[in-house]
Amino acid sequence: KNEVEQSPQNLTAQEGEFITINCSYSVGISALHWLQQHPGGGIVSLFMLSSGKKKHGRLIATINIQEKHSSLHITASHPRDSAVYICAVIRVSGGGADGLTFGKGTHLIIQP
Amino acid sequence: DAGVIQSPRHEVTEMGQEVTLRCKPISGHDYLFWYRQTMMRGLELLIYFNNNVPIDDSGMPEDRFSAKMPNASFSTLKIQPSEPRDSAVYFCASSLGLSGLSSYNEQFFGPGTRLTVL
Numbered sequence: 001k002n003e004v005e006q007s008p009q010n011l012t013a014q015e016g017e018f019i020t021i022n023c024s025y026s027v028g029i030s031a032l033h034w035l036q037q038h039p040g041g042g043i044v045s046l047f048m049l050s051s052g053k054k055k056h057g058r059l060i061a062t063i064n065i066q067e068k069h070s071s072l073h074i075t076a077s078h079p080r081d082s083a084v085y086i087c088a089v090i091r092v093s094g095g096g097a098d099g100l101t102f103g104k105g106t107h108l109i110i111q112p
Numbered sequence: 113d114a115g116v117i118q119s120p121r122h123e124v125t126e127m128g129q130e131v132t133l134r135c136k137p138i139s140g141h142d143y144l145f146w147y148r149q150t151m152m153r154g155l156e157l158l159i160y161f162n163n164n165v166p167i168d169d170s171g172m173p174e175d176r177f178s179a180k181m182p183n184a185s186f187s188t189l190k191i192q193p194s195e196p197r198d199s200a201v202y203f204c205a206s207s208l209g210l211s212g213l214s215s216y217n218e219q220f221f222g223p224g225t226r227l228t229v230l
Binding site: 042 | 145154
């Protein structure tokens with residue numbers, strides 16, 4: 001079982017729909033990233049959070065540490081939101097933190 | 113700042129050849145990470161450095177892979193000899209910090225190097 005699980009793997013929606021992408025993890029973490037990878041391949045960090053909720057424009061990320069679960073929401077989705085969204089955690093182990101451990105990503109397509 | 117710079121952007125080589133990927137982190141960032149992305153395995157951490165010192169190289173797949181960071185502004189990932197299964201996109205990322213609660217630790221990714229080993 002992967003340490004970081006995302007769902008759904010693929011999501012196709014119509015423009016304007018409210019989008020939710022979920023991430024569950026099974027390890028202790030110090031922080032969680034939501035990353036966006038566009039078709040061109042570049043990776044952009046959307047959020048880094050360790051508690052509560054963060055909002056940036058139409059994007060909202062929440063995390064529940066007790067339940068080891070995070071969600072990424074997109075309001076009023078637009079075709080330019082089409083990308084792969086990747087959940088990544090900074091694990092805490094042994095004497096310190098490790099690098100990022102990634103989920104497999106959610107491939108989102110927003111149709112006009 | 114120009115962000116994390118990687119070179120080359122694309123590399124095509126033949127099996128058995130040595131490949132060197134380069135990364136320039138954002139100035140002032142103390143952490144540098146090398147990641148590999150494949151269709152089968154997604155993104156994986158290969159190795160990361162703190163203040164030029166390798167901290168965790170447990171993700172380096174084999175002895176054919178080596179990484180160095182001779183100074184704060186430059187790192188290399190070398191594959192010798194290369195094999196077709198090394199074909200992937202290799203990302204370098206840097207951050208001010210690593211663990212903790214603040215955006216201080218956000219990782220910034222380079223554009224990646226797409227490696228094809230024939």
